Amino acid sequence: MPTTAQPNHPARRRTRGLLAAAAALATAGALAAALPASASTDGDQRTSGHHSPVPSRYQDVQLLSFNDLHGNLEPPSGSSGRVTELQPDGTTKTIDAGGVEYLATHLRDARQGHPYSITAAGGDMVGASPLISGLFHDEPTIEALNKLKLDVTSVGNHEFDEGAQELARLQNGGCHPKDGCYTDEGFAGADFPYLAANVLDEQTGKPILKPYWVWQKKGVKIGFIGVTLEGTPGIVSADGVKGLTFKDEVETINKYARVLQRQGVQSIVALIHEGGFPASGAYNYDCDSPGAGDGISGPIVDIAKNVTPAVDALVTGHTHAAYVCTIPDPAGKPRMVTSASSFGRLYTDTTLTYDRRTGDIARTAVKSANHVVTRDVPKAADMTELIGRWNTLAAPIGNRPIGYISADVPNTGTESPMGDLIADAQLAYGKQLDPNTALALMNPGGVRAGLTYAAKAAEGDGVVTYAEGFTVQPFANTVNLQDFTGAQLIQVLKEQVSGPNQAAPKILQPSAGLTYTLDMTKTGADRVVTDSVRLNGKPIDPAATYRVATNSFLAGGGDGFPTLGQGTNDTVGMDDLAALVQYLTANSSATSPLAPPAANRITITQ
CATH class of the missing domain: 3.60.21.10 (Metallo-dependent phosphatases)
Incomplete structure (x- = not known):
């Protein structure tokens, strides 16, 4: 593939040192042996006798x-x-x-x-x-x-x-x-x-x-x-x-x-x-x-x-x-x-x-x-035009309010408020599909951003638009329900910090009611303290069956969670963004905005 149009060479320059070296050297070959420190950054060329210029x-x-x-x-x-x-x-x-x-x-x-x-x-x-x-x-x-x-x-x-x-x-x-x-x-x-x-x-x-x-x-x-x-x-x-x-x-x-x-x-x-x-x-x-x-x-x-x-x-x-x-x-x-x-x-x-x-x-x-890439430089006019043109096409969908928040909902930390909010939304939707749904788990990589209280445009502080929700969850995964034994559920939690996830743990974001301790002073699967895992305050029963909501990516065993690919009694619901939109709309208003989750469902020991 050819390169783009080439800029003109600026005026040729020579340092005094290079001129002195050129005068002292007997051959052009010796000149070519100059150290890399003399490399040209602007197409510099040298001349040998009456011949045409040749590159350095x-x-x-x-x-x-x-x-x-x-x-x-x-x-x-x-x-x-x-x-x-x-x-x-x-x-x-x-x-x-x-x-x-x-x-x-x-x-x-x-x-x-x-x-x-x-x-x-x-x-x-x-x-x-x-x-x-x-x-x-x-x-x-x-x-x-x-x-x-x-x-x-x-x-x-x-x-x-x-x-x-x-x-x-x-x-x-x-x-x-x-x-x-x-x-x-x-x-x-x-x-x-x-x-x-x-x-x-x-x-x-x-x-x-x-x-x-x-x-x-x-x-x-x-x-x-x-x-x-x-x-x-x-x-x-x-x-x-x-x-x-x-x-x-x-x-x-x-x-x-x-x-x-x-x-x-x-x-x-x-x-x-x-x-x-x-x-x-x-x-x-x-x-x-x-x-x-x-x-x-x-x-x-x-x-x-x-x-x-x-x-x-x-x-x-x-x-x-x-x-x-x-x-x-x-x-x-x-x-x-x-x-x-x-x-x-x-x-x-x-x-x-x-x-x-x-x-x-x-x-x-x-x-x-x-x-x-600081923001204290002039904006590139062609990019401003591009953004404006596509925003005009997206505006009828993107500017629609879908909920209200009382403060920032950040996507930071091992357990993030935004991750918990998404898990809560999927649990609520799961209960609509099947009242027996007990909990939801959200992969951290699927949470692409947090929600910001300050208005980005004219919608007003605290207003969550569809465009902001889309930025948080852009993958169009579905919300899936599956049955797991308590033993499988505990194994899933251990897979957060073992196997392919041991070197870089992927901590699933839990819905309200699921709590446990993550002991980071230990290694591998031992980091999940088994006896600490509780659902609504009760220990997980290894022999019991639990209905779990996840997105379709996790339901297929993605992100290094093979046990999540072994669930039974599958139910496939609507896409995950729609579940978040539905939750925000149902649980917030201009006069009663939603508060960010406290992100205290996982106790971390360092």
């Missing part, structure tokens, strides 16, 4: 990257729209961040003076999106990414929320097969390639989209390989990954690195939708302290340590964390691994020094840093 040996290439946008075109509200900054004195402060109007301005400003510039992403550009994008099957986000001049991205797990055919439509264009066209112009699709090297069609055994892509400009060639996490089927609905096989990330990247090298591409960047967990939540935390990569844990560490040294940098995502680390490759050499949080709140600026003689990146010269 080293050329700095700017790599701008971000990940996990999730269709957040408008500035995210509450904690989802803030980042934490570590101050020199060890204190922290929060900064409002995000929104594509500001992201566009920051990226465009960052590109100034960098004619060799690439913009890449680490997956989850769409899916779990706010109403302005999700209502239109994320066409607005693809349009925004085109305007951002995104060059390439890997797929993430959320690119499969609506299945492989819908992902192909986002790539190639065309109207939605059920909802049709939203505008007279139709939908053209992505101008950039989605890479899915480790996502194979079960029938053909081939990647469903391009496995790699090569950026080229004036003899500089950099290859990109894109993968999502191998565990995608465990965190996406079964329909979304039907007919697909997800292969090991390391094996896949190493395979296509060899393919690129055989094609003469020596500089390689891996876009990996899998990530890590830095020791600090501050975006500017030094995760190379005390040594390279010492301040980060999680799946990306093992991946980085095993991906072939032929790969020069890793752009990652999925965990919504912010980090810039150098994790040693299999040869023990430092290699840059980055992630830019989520929702467009940060972007990463990495300098890759390209050696024209070898065609490879001079790793010792690589520099990188995360930057905040």
